[in-house]
Amino acid sequence: MDRKKIYPWWFAVPAAAIFFLLCLLPGLLGIGYSFTDWNSFTEKINFVGLQNYQKIFSGHSEYLSYISNTILFTVATTITKTILGLLMALLLTRPFIRLRNVHRMIIFSPQVMSFLVVGLVFQSMLHPTTGFVNNFLRSIGLGSLAQNWLTDLHFVWPSVIAVDTWKGMGYIMMVIIAGLTSIAPEYYEAASMDGANFWQQFQHVTLPLLRPVIVNVTVLNITYGLRVFDMIYALTNGGPGNATGVINTAVYKLFSTGDYAMGTTLSSVLFFFMLALLYFILRSMENKEVEA
Amino acid sequence: MSAEEITKKKSGKGTHVLGSVWKVIANIVTVFLSLVVILPLVVLFLNSFKTKGDSNTMSLTLPKTWQPQNYVVVMKQGKLVSSFCNSLLYSLCSVVIIIILVAAAAYVISRNRKGTNKFLYYFIVSGIAMPINNVALMKVMQVTHLVNTRPGIILLYVAVNIPLSLFLAYGFIGTIPRDIDEAAIIDGCSPWRLFISVILPLLVPMMATLFVLNFMAIWNDFTMPLYYLNKSTKWPMTLAVYNFFGAFENSWNLVSADIILTIVPVLLVFIVGQKYIVGGMSSGAVKG
Numbered sequence: 356m357d358r359k360k361i362y363p364w365w366f367a368v369p370a371a372a373i374f375f376l377l378c379l380l381p382g383l384l385g386i387g388y389s390f391t392d393w394n395s396f397t398e399k400i401n402f403v404g405l406q407n408y409q410k411i412f413s414g415h416s417e418y419l420s421y422i423s424n425t426i427l428f429t430v431a432t433t434i435t436k437t438i439l440g441l442l443m444a445l446l447l448t449r450p451f452i453r454l455r456n457v458h459r460m461i462i463f464s465p466q467v468m469s470f471l472v473v474g475l476v477f478q479s480m481l482h483p484t485t486g487f488v489n490n491f492l493r494s495i496g497l498g499s500l501a502q503n504w505l506t507d508l509h510f511v512w513p514s515v516i517a518v519d520t521w522k523g524m525g526y527i528m529m530v531i532i533a534g535l536t537s538i539a540p541e542y543y544e545a546a547s548m549d550g551a552n553f554w555q556q557f558q559h560v561t562l563p564l565l566r567p568v569i570v571n572v573t574v575l576n577i578t579y580g581l582r583v584f585d586m587i588y589a590l591t592n593g594g595p596g597n598a599t600g601v602i603n604t605a606v607y608k609l610f611s612t613g614d615y616a617m618g619t620t621l622s623s624v625l626f627f628f629m630l631a632l633l634y635f636i637l638r639s640m641e642n643k644e645v646e647a
Numbered sequence: 648m649s650a651e652e653i654t655k656k657k658s659g660k661g662t663h664v665l666g667s668v669w670k671v672i673a674n675i676v677t678v679f680l681s682l683v684v685i686l687p688l689v690v691l692f693l694n695s696f697k698t699k700g701d702s703n704t705m706s707l708t709l710p711k712t713w714q715p716q717n718y719v720v721v722m723k724q725g726k727l728v729s730s731f732c733n734s735l736l737y738s739l740c741s742v743v744i745i746i747i748l749v750a751a752a753a754y755v756i757s758r759n760r761k762g763t764n765k766f767l768y769y770f771i772v773s774g775i776a777m778p779i780n781n782v783a784l785m786k787v788m789q790v791t792h793l794v795n796t797r798p799g800i801i802l803l804y805v806a807v808n809i810p811l812s813l814f815l816a817y818g819f820i821g822t823i824p825r826d827i828d829e830a831a832i833i834d835g836c837s838p839w840r841l842f843i844s845v846i847l848p849l850l851v852p853m854m855a856t857l858f859v860l861n862f863m864a865i866w867n868d869f870t871m872p873l874y875y876l877n878k879s880t881k882w883p884m885t886l887a888v889y890n891f892f893g894a895f896e897n898s899w900n901l902v903s904a905d906i907i908l909t910i911v912p913v914l915l916v917f918i919v920g921q922k923y924i925v926g927g928m929s930s931g932a933v934k935g
Contacts, residue, residue: 358759361828361838367752367767370809377806378774381787385780443680451670452677460918461681464688467913469867469885472906475892479705479899480687487690487705521684582778585869603778615782622780629776637772 382626389620395613407620417597418605418621425601425625427512428519428587429580435520436576437569440527445557447528448535459532463525470522474589477518481505506595515599519586523579527572534568535561574636581629695903702900717904721891725905729880730887731912736797737883738865741804745812745861746854748805753816754846758828768817774810781874788875795877803875804865812857819853855923859916866913884909 389407393400411418443462447455465473480487481504489501504514538561546556584603587593593600593608602625609618686707694702695717697710721727752771756764784803785794793799823846831841869885876882879890888905895901 358761361832361841362755362758362764363838364755364759364763364767366755366842367764367771370748370752370813371767371771373748373802373806374771374774374809376791377784377787377793377803378777378779378810379770381780381784382774382777384783384786388783446673446677446680449673451673453674458677458681460921461685463917463921464914465684467863467867467917468906468910469869471867471869471885471889472909475888475902476687476691476906480690482705485704487687487707490704490706521687525684578775606778610782619780619782622778625778626776629778630773633773633776637769 385619386623386626388616389623391616393616393619395615403616407616408624410617411620411624420597421600421602421605421621422624424599425581425583425603428515428583428599428601429577431512431516432519432523432580433573433576435516436524436527437572439520439524440531440572441569443524443528444531444535445561448532459529463529465522466526468522470585471589473518473522474586477514477590478505481514505591508595508598511591511595511599515587515590518590519583522586523576527576530572530575531565531568534565538564570639577632578629581625581632691903691906694900695907697900699898699900702898702903705899714900717900718908721901721904721908724895724901725887725891726879726882727884727887727905727908730882730884733797733881734866734883734885735912737801737804738862740801741808741865742858742861744801744805745808746857749809749812749816749857750847750850750854751842753813753820754842754850756813757817757820758825768813771810771813774807775814777810779807779870785874794875795881797881800871800875800881803871804868807871808861808864812861815860816850816853816857820850823849852923855920859920859923862916863913866916 388400390402390404391400392403392406410416411422446452447459447462449455452458468476479485481489483489483501483503483506486504488504489498492498492501502510504510542560542564543556546560551559582603583601584607587599587601587604588607591599593604602621606618606622609615609621690705690707693707693710694705696713696715697717698712698714701711752767756768760768788794788799788803791799793802827845827849828841831845832838836845866883867885868883869889872881872883872886873889876886879887882890888909891905892902895905
């Protein structure tokens with residue numbers, strides 16, 4: 356049968372058209388602008404070649420710290436959310452845990468809040484004098500542990516990562532639970548007949564069958580982490596100083612000061628970064644399909 | 648009984664006791680984790696019923712006097728009714744358009760993975776990597792007269808959320824056997840009817856997943872209206888909250904009530920749809 360006739364390609368056109376107009380086209384325009392000196396103060400836009408990119412990658416530019424902060428945030432939150440999500444998914448699929456579904460709901464619940472709200476709430480919770488966290492520590496006699504969570508250079512990154520993990524781990528847990536429940540029970544029956552203990556079952560049954568899910572979850576976490584904006588903007592606004600400034604908060608600042616060329620360049624660097632990542636992921640998934 | 652059998656029995660009993668100890672510990676750990684996660688929300692809830700003075704420290708104590716009128720104040724001052732309607736309009740319209748367009752596109756692309764289709768798939772999925780370039784997007788929105796309009800913001804949400812939705816739907820459609828299509832065609836179905844009356848009903852779980860995920864993402868978005876809607880009458884709830892926070896920064900009781908009210912609708916959507924969200928994600932996730 357002729358696949359072209361049964362599955363008319365124009366079914367895909369409306370989606371592709373809207374995507375092109377309001378997502379891809381602005382993205383490509385942005386890359387075009389990254390080779391210019393466009394800003395809000397000059398009338399004429401001049402082509403300057405790779406000058407903006409050179410500025411970003413030369414020696415000690417502050418832009419490099421935004422890029423390294425973005426990578427730090429991405430790697431740290433991907434690890435914490437995946438590991439905690441996996442552990443909680445394993446715990447909350449055990450039959451002897453009481454009220455499993457209630458616990459799942461509770462741990463997922465921060466996911467329904469916007470990052471803006473999460474940022475505002477934790478700004479108040481982590482406030483050094485009136486915040487809930489420090490007041491709680493003082494009330495149980497651990498006042499010496501109270502900190503300036505969001506303004507002390509030593510604590511701001513752990514705090515940001517903890518807040519992001521608090522919000523995001525429930526989602527990761529849900530995806531992994533979905534993966535766990537789709538593993539046929541026969542595998543475990545066979546494994547326990549062979550005398551495999553819990554750890555051995557986890558190692559030889561759960562983990563290999565869960566691999567595609569964990570790969571997917573990692574992709575989600577990495578793409579989210581590289582693009583993070585609302586979270587950092589609402590919680591620390593990149594502070595103290597530039598300590599938690601990431602690519603997108605820097606882009607936001609550059610745009611608001613009218614330096615459009617530099618903003619689009621930094622944005623484009625992020626785009627190339629993510630495109631390369633996506634390419635490798637899609638490639639590896641195609642290879643998997645061939646095997647299956 | 649041989650010595651070996653006795654030790655076997657003993658160790659069996661041993662693991663049984665150990666097993667129940669482990670079960671109790673696991674339950675305690677679970678309760679502890681849930682408490683840690685829910686604590687900020689409980690603090691928020693309690694403070695939304697306090698007086699302004701009591702709510703300054705955002706503590707975990709019961710309100711001295713319960714102030715349900717905080718919610719009434721918030722509804723009036725925060726213009727929550729109109730922003731609620733805006734949020735609902737934007738989320739529902741965008742989500743419905745996304746689901747229809749993505750279902751159609753994912754179906755043909757996933758069934759025939761060659762030539763134009765293969766190109767279209769990579770073309771659209773590359774959008775997962777696309778950071779939104781707000782200055783360039785502003786230009787496009789102005790040229791197309793979509794800036795500061797309701798249809799504009801809806802189409803914008805559609806465009807931005809299509810790539811990931813297509814990626815998920817593509818994996819799901821792969822799990823529906825192709826034999827169904829062939830049988831229908833042999834029975835004289837046109838491609839159009841095949842899609843509408845045979846395939847679409849099979850896609851309901853996937854569409855429900857996309858509904859819940861996109862609804863939550865769009866309901867909670869804050870940056871798009873910040874850039875592309877300048878009139879407060881068109882603002883969704885997130886922007887109303889942001890503005891409310893700016894004006895009532897020192898009244899955490901009111902801010903808390905405001906936040907609680909914005910969480911409720913999306914929590915309801917999640918509770919209703921959670922059965923689908925888990926199912927849809929697993930078929931998408933495991934298949935890849």
